[in-house]
Amino acid sequence: MYIYKEYYNGLLPNKPDSFLLLHFMNKAYLLLGSNLGDRKKYLSDAVTLLEIHAGKITLKSMLYNTAPWGVTDQDDFLNQAVCVETKLSAQQLLENILYIEEKLGRIRIQKWEARTIDIDILFFNSDIISTDNLTVPHPFLHQRRFALLPLSEIEGNFIHPVLKKSVKILLADCDQNLVVDLV
Ligand code: ADP
Ligand code: MG
DSSP states (O other), X not given: OEEEEEOOOSSOTTOXXXXXEEEEEEEEEEEEEEOSSSHHHHHHHHHHHHHHHTEEEEEEOOOEEEOOOSSOSSOOEEEEEEEEEESSOHHHHHHHXXXXXXXXXXXXXXXXXXXXXXXXXXXETTOOEEOSSOEESOTTGGGOHHHHHXXXXXXXXXXXXXXXOBHHHHHXXXXXXXXXXXX
């Protein structure tokens, strides 16, 4: 967690600490995915909307073309991992993500179906979260090469707080062999 200290001493020069503000910045790693319509545009629109509704995108992986997982009878996905620095809590971030997905035309009918955009929270700091609507680290991350590969490009040394292994090691251990290609 990052702590930014801002000292405001313009009004009270003798008490430089009296307006001490602490902003807690959270660092979240997200996986973006699209397999419907103009996939590249949905990913870039998602990044733009995340900058507005979540925070600064500090890292972006390249784009990866990946074979579908789960429901395999659908078009390939385009995936990208990003890092966002946000003042939102994990729960608030999820709410804003669901709003962004809706804004980009995501319709949910069936599990793991084709979608204009999917945004998953892979890590939120090193927090371990398990609530009805949010599980972090993402429960399938270590089984998904299409998530581990882009994530390893931007933060291969990040340690999974539950499995206690780096993203790089999880990728090396992952035996899922679906095609994941750089675009
Ligand atoms: P999937 O990503 O598995 O295809 P959805 O995108 O339809 O599924 O998400 C279904 C629900 O999963 C969301 O409404 C959200 O409440 C829940 N969820 C649980 N953990 C996470 C997470 N780490 N990131 C994103 N969504 C999550
Ligand atoms: Mg999702």
